[in-house]
Amino acid sequence: MADAAPPSPQLGARCARLLLSLLVFSLAGEACENVILNVPSKLEADKLIGRVNWKECFRSANLIRSRDPDFRVLHDGSVYTARAVELPSEKRAFTIWLSDTQTETQKELTVVLEHRKKILKKRHTNETVLRRSKRRWAPIPCSMQENSLGPFPLFLQQVQSDAAQNYTVFYSISGRGVDQEPLNLFFIDRDTGNLFCTRPVDREEYDVFDLIAYASTADGYSADLPLPLPIKVEDENDNHPIFTEAIYNFEVPESSRLGTTVGVVCATDRDEPDTMHTRLKYSIVEQTPKAPGLFSVHPNTGVITTVSHYLDREVVDKYTLIMKVQDMDGQFFGLMGTSTCIITVKDSNDNAPTFRQNSYETSVEENAYNVQILRIPIEDKDLINTANWRANFTILKGNENGYFEIITDHVTNEGILRVVKPLNYEENRQVVLEIGVSNEAPFVRDVSRVTSMNRALVTVQVRDQDEGPECNPEAQYVRIKENSAVGSKFNGYKAYDPENKNSNDLRYKKLHDPKEWIKIDETSGSIMLSKILDREAAAPQYDLYNITVLAIDKDGRSCTGTLAVNIEDVNDNAPEILQDSIVICKQKMAYTDISAVDRDGPVYGAPFHFSLANPSPEVNKIWTLSKVNDTAARLSYQKNAQLQEYTVPVAVKDRGGQSATKVLRVNLCDCSHPSQCVSMARSAGVVLGKWAILAILLGIALLLSVLLTLVCGVVSARKGKQFPEDLAQQNLIISNTEAPGDDRVCSANGFTTQTANNCNQRFCGTVGSGVRNGGQETIEMMKGGQQTLDSCHSAGHHHTLDSCRGGHVETENCRYTYSEWHNFTQPRLGEEPIRGHTG
Numbered sequence: 001m002a003d004a005a006p007p008s009p010q011l012g013a014r015c016a017r018l019l020l021s022l023l024v025f026s027l028a029g030e031a032c033e034n035v036i037l038n039v040p041s042k043l044e045a046d047k048l049i050g051r052v053n054w055k056e057c058f059r060s061a062n063l064i065r066s067r068d069p070d071f072r073v074l075h076d077g078s079v080y081t082a083r084a085v086e087l088p089s090e091k092r093a094f095t096i097w098l099s100d101t102q103t104e105t106q107k108e109l110t111v112v113l114e115h116r117k118k119i120l121k122k123r124h125t126n127e128t129v130l131r132r133s134k135r136r137w138a139p140i141p142c143s144m145q146e147n148s149l150g151p152f153p154l155f156l157q158q159v160q161s162d163a164a165q166n167y168t169v170f171y172s173i174s175g176r177g178v179d180q181e182p183l184n185l186f187f188i189d190r191d192t193g194n195l196f197c198t199r200p201v202d203r204e205e206y207d208v209f210d211l212i213a214y215a216s217t218a219d220g221y222s223a224d225l226p227l228p229l230p231i232k233v234e235d236e237n238d239n240h241p242i243f244t245e246a247i248y249n250f251e252v253p254e255s256s257r258l259g260t261t262v263g264v265v266c267a268t269d270r271d272e273p274d275t276m277h278t279r280l281k282y283s284i285v286e287q288t289p290k291a292p293g294l295f296s297v298h299p300n301t302g303v304i305t306t307v308s309h310y311l312d313r314e315v316v317d318k319y320t321l322i323m324k325v326q327d328m329d330g331q332f333f334g335l336m337g338t339s340t341c342i343i344t345v346k347d348s349n350d351n352a353p354t355f356r357q358n359s360y361e362t363s364v365e366e367n368a369y370n371v372q373i374l375r376i377p378i379e380d381k382d383l384i385n386t387a388n389w390r391a392n393f394t395i396l397k398g399n400e401n402g403y404f405e406i407i408t409d410h411v412t413n414e415g416i417l418r419v420v421k422p423l424n425y426e427e428n429r430q431v432v433l434e435i436g437v438s439n440e441a442p443f444v445r446d447v448s449r450v451t452s453m454n455r456a457l458v459t460v461q462v463r464d465q466d467e468g469p470e471c472n473p474e475a476q477y478v479r480i481k482e483n484s485a486v487g488s489k490f491n492g493y494k495a496y497d498p499e500n501k502n503s504n505d506l507r508y509k510k511l512h513d514p515k516e517w518i519k520i521d522e523t524s525g526s527i528m529l530s531k532i533l534d535r536e537a538a539a540p541q542y543d544l545y546n547i548t549v550l551a552i553d554k555d556g557r558s559c560t561g562t563l564a565v566n567i568e569d570v571n572d573n574a575p576e577i578l579q580d581s582i583v584i585c586k587q588k589m590a591y592t593d594i595s596a597v598d599r600d601g602p603v604y605g606a607p608f609h610f611s612l613a614n615p616s617p618e619v620n621k622i623w624t625l626s627k628v629n630d631t632a633a634r635l636s637y638q639k640n641a642q643l644q645e646y647t648v649p650v651a652v653k654d655r656g657g658q659s660a661t662k663v664l665r666v667n668l669c670d671c672s673h674p675s676q677c678v679s680m681a682r683s684a685g686v687v688l689g690k691w692a693i694l695a696i697l698l699g700i701a702l703l704l705s706v707l708l709t710l711v712c713g714v715v716s717a718r719k720g721k722q723f724p725e726d727l728a729q730q731n732l733i734i735s736n737t738e739a740p741g742d743d744r745v746c747s748a749n750g751f752t753t754q755t756a757n758n759c760n761q762r763f764c765g766t767v768g769s770g771v772r773n774g775g776q777e778t779i780e781m782m783k784g785g786q787q788t789l790d791s792c793h794s795a796g797h798h799h800t801l802d803s804c805r806g807g808h809v810e811t812e813n814c815r816y817t818y819s820e821w822h823n824f825t826q827p828r829l830g831e832e833p834i835r836g837h838t839g
Contacts, residue, residue, distance in 0.1 A: 034112050035110070035112065037050040037079070039113050039115060042084075042086050042087075043081045043086070051078050060103070061098035061100050063098075063099040063100075064097070064098060066095075067096070071094055091115075096109040142156055142232070143231065144232075144234065145233075146200075146235055147201070152198055153197060159195060159215075160193055163215060163223035168217065173187070173195070173212065185201070186211060186231070193213075195229075203234070207272075208232050211231060235271050237271055237327060240269075240327075240336065241337045243323065243339035248323075248342065250344070252311065252346065253348045254312055254345045254346065255348035255444040256306050256311060258308070261304070265304065265339065277327055277328065281325065282300075283325075284324075285322040287322075294311060304341065313346070321343065322341075323338060324337070325337050349443050350443075350444050355455075356378070360456060362459075364460060365462075366424055367422040372417070373417055373418065374416075375414045375415070375416055376416075376435065377413075378415070387439065390408065390413060391415065404418065404433060404460075405417075415435065417433075424498070426499075466499070472496075475564050481567075481568040486529050490527050490528075492526045493520075493551070506551050506553055507551070507552045508520055508521070508522055508523075508549055511549065512547065512548035515531070515545075517531045517545070525551075527563070533567050569600055569601035570600075570604075571600055571604035573598060573604075574653075574658040575608050575654045576652075577652055581666075582635070584668050585673060586641075586670055587670065593628055593633070597631070604656035607630035611650070621638070622641045623648050645666065645668070646667075650663075
């Protein structure tokens with residue numbers, strides 16, 4: 001309603017908002033309880049004099065009017081003066097109508113304006129001021145209008161103390177705006193308590209002033225406690241809303257759906273928050289290009305959205321919006337600000353590539369490959385050099401054998417058709433290809449005006465060419481059994497002339513034969529074995545022995561093929577045991593595993609059968625074999641086996657019956673790791689068994705006994721008879737008179753100084769030569785004429801050197817048994833003991 005509108009901001013300063021205790025009660029009838037407002041006697045125009053709480057009287061009222069034209073009432077209950085009013089008496093009343101248009105109900109609310117005069121008097125010094133427990137000030141809420149035009153000084157309100165009813169009271173104030181910056185903005189009439197403002201105030205700089213009011217008597221006595229007196233600066237709509245950016249830049253895809261968010265604009269207003277002065281509304285003032293309208297803005301949030309699906313970058317790629325923001329909730333008298341919004345339409349793949357023609361034709365010579373035969377242009381309206389524009393070509397039909405490929409020229413966006421495998425005129429004289437084209441980016445789904453794949457037909461004519469022989473297939477196979485006889489013939493490689501489809505007038509040559517096993521017939525191409533085929537020696541891949549063959553026609557043109565010989569395996573190789581020598585540590589190992597391999601194929605290979613091959617009773621008693629798997633066996637020994645090296649013969653047989661035997665050297669060793677046994681063997685050299693050590697000890701003992709016997713005999717002979725003096729220092733030269741032989745030089749005491757091979761010499765020639773024969777030990781000695789010099793004399797021979805040499809004695813009688821030797825030596829050993837002899 002017009003009489004409920006707020007006062008104009010250009011009118012004079014708003015006066016004291018004197019909001020005292022408003023008591024509004026609902027009446028039982030059509031009238032509400034009166035509301036009393038204390039006001040000055042003179043009221044200026046467009047000034048707030050108070051507020052009434054009409055909702056407690058009539059909550060559902062939606063129409064409020066004042067019956068007195070001097071006053072206006074707003075919807076929030078604020079009461080303003082419509083013109084300057086002077087109260088003629090102490091009271092003035094007017095009525096407010098409250099109406100509910102829905103129920104057609106009406107109530108009245110009476111507002112009483114009172115003005116009370118005060119009688120002042122001075123307080124005597126001996127008179128005590130009566131104090132009450134409650135505050136005696138009149139704390140009237142006060143406000144002032146921002147940017148008031150005056151006149152100044154501008155009356156704000158009157159401060160009153162209850163003590164002024166009985167005494168003369170003087171008023172004063174302090175705080176910001178009085179004795180603090182901004183200085184001297186406010187002052188108070190010391191007698192009346194009227195508070196004044198001296199100049200306009202900007203609310204954005206100072207929104208409230210917290211003053212302190214004082215009441216004192218003439219003698220300086222404080223009539224009341226200091227009273228806080230806040231003065232709020234009422235906001236005036238003096239600040240235009242401002243956009244946060246002068247120019248906004250947004251992007252939106254051209255395929256956007258309705259309601260797609262483009263961007264958000266935002267503005268600020270320095271006026272008081274949460275008031276009409278800062279309640280902003282956004283709108284679009286202008287769009288360029290103008291038609292059609294494609295965008296809208298939410299009036300409260302500033303969110304810009306699309307309102308049409310006709311965004312087409314290929315038609316318009318950029319739009320400019322003039323944005324407006326206005327306060328006072330967008331009312332025409334509100335302040336406003338503008339900004340520019342530039343919206344760029346981003347390209348989407350909404351235009352499919354298309355061929356310029358529906359069909360194309362080209363040709364190519366047979367046998368040509370890696371050549372370009374056609375360039376196919378296309379058209380696409382989307383943004384150039386983007387994924388929406390770049391084309392992908394595909395051969396949809398006709399390229400089942402892979403003769404062709406098509407690629408994209410990234411500069412021109414054309415399709416380049418190429419031949420990548422040679423074409424044969426005799427097989428394909430014409431090829432029809434179906435080519436499809438699409439973009440790198442997927443086609444947008446909500447646009448169905450055209451299909452995403454465009455197609456065209458390409459007819460390729462193959463031109464004939466006189467060509468050489470053809471090796472097809474490139475690899476041909478023949479089966480030959482291993483170990484076939486030299487000179488055996490088999491079918492070879494066959495090439496043909498593609499013009500007449502036969503092999504006449506073709507010659508064949510062998511280009512490569514790894515083992516030179518094959519000869520090739522130059523005319524027919526058949527092959528003959530020049531050597532015996534050995535499958536295991538060839539070591540071919542997949543049992544194939546490849547021979548490269550060259551086929552040549554009469555014009556010298558050629559082709560190359562491969563003859564793959566499949567060598568059929570025969571069982572011509574026995575399995576072979578891998579191990580030669582084995583070390584078993586008895587501390588850690590109760591067995592060892594042996595394994596075998598067979599060079600033949602699987603048909604004649606594993607599983608293998610292992611066994612001991614004709615073992616000796618000792619080996620058979622100690623060692624046993626058991627199966628581990630198809631190619632290995634376990635060699636185990638008995639716990640009582642002695643630590644020594646054994647020779648264990650092991651036989652292994654394959655499934656075809658081929659077998660082989662291998663003697664394993666098994667060293668059963670006292671070690672914790674086989675390497676320890678090997679190192680001990682190296683450091684110790686040759687390790688002798690117990691029987692070898694015993695034999696050595698017996699030989700040493702026998703040698704010592706013979707030497708002692710000789711020494712005793714010589715000593716005994718010297719005590720009996722003496723040799724001639726010239727014989728004491730001579731050597732006896734003993735010679736075999738029956739056959740040439742080595743001479744033996746003996747010293748006079750009977751020790752040999754030179755070896756001899758014949759035994760029919762004197763005793764001294766065979767001292768210490770013992771032979772073990774059949775378990776009986778014999779001592780080789782001379783049974784010639786005299787055993788000693790004494791025996792020579794007793795036998796009737798001359799005691800000469802020649803007689804000591806002995807006569808003709810039969811060699812078979814020159815060996816004595818051990819018992820004879822014992823009978824000879826015992827009497828002489830008993831003649832005189834030799835000191836230190838140990839027997």
